[in-house]
Amino acid sequence: MVPAGPGGAGGSHRGAAPGRPARPVTITACPDGPLLVRGDLELVDDDGRPVQPSRSTFALCRCGASASRPFCDGSHKLVGFRTGPPARTPAVTFDES
Numbered sequence: 001m002v003p004a005g006p007g008g009a010g011g012s013h014r015g016a017a018p019g020r021p022a023r024p025v026t027i028t029a030c031p032d033g034p035l036l037v038r039g040d041l042e043l044v045d046d047d048g049r050p051v052q053p054s055r056s057t058f059a060l061c062r063c064g065a066s067a068s069r070p071f072c073d074g075s076h077k078l079v080g081f082r083t084g085p086p087a088r089t090p091a092v093t094f095d096e097s
């Protein structure tokens with residue numbers, strides 16, 4: 001499962017709404033929690049099919065305990081998921097302009 005970008009592996013891209021500039025994609029690693037993904041992108045499965053939600057912000061599970069993978073359902077709190085020390089760099093931004 002990969003976020004798709006224009007011309008990248010995985011195929012299609014959900015651009016900005018007409019008349020609105022594209023929002024850059026950011027992925028933020030939440031301490032002891034999911035990856036928050038924001039921006040104008042489309043998440044696709046291994047076969048390139050779009051995966052819901054179509055929202056511009058969603059949380060991807062990285063603990064493996066979610067019942068609604070690839071999305072976080074809050075189970076990381078129940079299983080005591082810990083990520084260790086925070087990364088030194090802030091959110092990653094993909095500028096596709």
Ligand code: FES
Binds near residue numbers: 033061064065072073
């Ligand atoms: S990170 Fe939240 S359920 Fe896995």
